[in-house]
Amino acid sequence: MNLPASSVANGQVADSAIRVLVVDDQELFRRGLTMLLNVEPDIDVVGEASSGAEAVGLCHTEAPDVVLMDVRMPKQNGIEACASIKDAAPGARIIMLTVSDDEGDLYDAVKSGASGYLLKDSSIDEVSQAIRVVADGQSLISPSMAIKLLDEFKQMSRGDRNLSPGPKLTERELEVLRLVAHGLNNREIAKQLFISENTVKNHVRNILEKLQLHSRVEAVMYAVREKLLEIP
CATH class of the missing domain: 1.10.10.10 (Winged helix-like DNA-binding domain superfamily/Winged helix DNA-binding domain)
Structure with a gap:
């Protein structure tokens, strides 16, 4: 994750801030991402989870607007957790944030209801903007993965x-x-x-x-x- 060149340090969160749940089994990455996102005045990280199963429990209590989740985690991975998260918090939008550039993971994530798919080498500005985009009801996929998804579309249409x-x-x-x-x-x-x-x-x-x-x-x-x- 690339760090921003500068950040706002007022520590204040807008009343209409987007409620975000961060889910990743790597504590250092998870805590760092939470800290960086909380700098954004329109984003409020309301919880952290280390597995898909833990994320589902927090969705029941915190009702996040956006779940930012790794694909590959122990106990229950991000893709497996999508359906349960949709049941726990129907209004929540899911963004997969992962090191995996495998088109199979992307395809499974989309089928499971994910609204976004970003690689972990994305900048914090790109992640923040993705949160805003999906919270507004749209979808966002990193350009390199969008090309792979387009190739999958072509294969499907030729079938x-x-x-x-x-x-x-x-x-x-x-x-x-x-x-x-x-x-x-x-x-x-x-x-x-x-x-x-x-x-x-x-x-x-x-x-x-x-x-x-x-x-x-x-x-x-x-x-x-x-x-x-x-x-x-």
């Missing part, structure tokens, strides 16, 4: 599978989904389609509800698999 028809999306929802697939955030989509950002959020929420999925990335994976859209 000759007999799939049952999925829920029907409107033309506007498909339009929004295509732009999500190309990495645009809500603000950029709103600008391109000449609609409000709130309207974009509503479309994304409707897409997830129709497809019964947890995240924007998972929605794109589903859409490519079902041939609802093509990615070049």
Whole structure:
């Protein structure tokens, strides 16, 4: 984890701060990350856990907005813990922060409901921004991993599978989904389609509800698999 060049040291947390749970079995990394995140005035680390099982318990008591979690931990790893965390704190968004650049881990994390996937060599600024992005209902994957996920999309779209028809999306929802697939955030989509950002959020929420999925990335994976859209 790269340290920031400078930091604000006022120690004050905004009333509307994003509540974050940090989960990692390496105590030194976990404590260091907590200390750095707590410098951010709009982020409040409300707890730390050393395993997925411990994280689930803290989600019951602390109701975090975002869970920042390692993939590979003893007792219960991050991917295994995703479903239990979603049950314990349905509103919580999960970001995987890991040394693993294995596309299998990324794919499993997305299928399990993770909204973000960052490598541990990300800067603290990148981690802080990822927390803000997923807390706002969006998804974020580090660029190097996004390329691997895109390759997985391509393989899925080339596969000759007999799939049952999925829920029907409107033309506007498909339009929004295509732009999500190309990495645009809500603000950029709103600008391109000449609609409000709130309207974009509503479309994304409707897409997830129709497809019964947890995240924007998972929605794109589903859409490519079902041939609802093509990615070049």
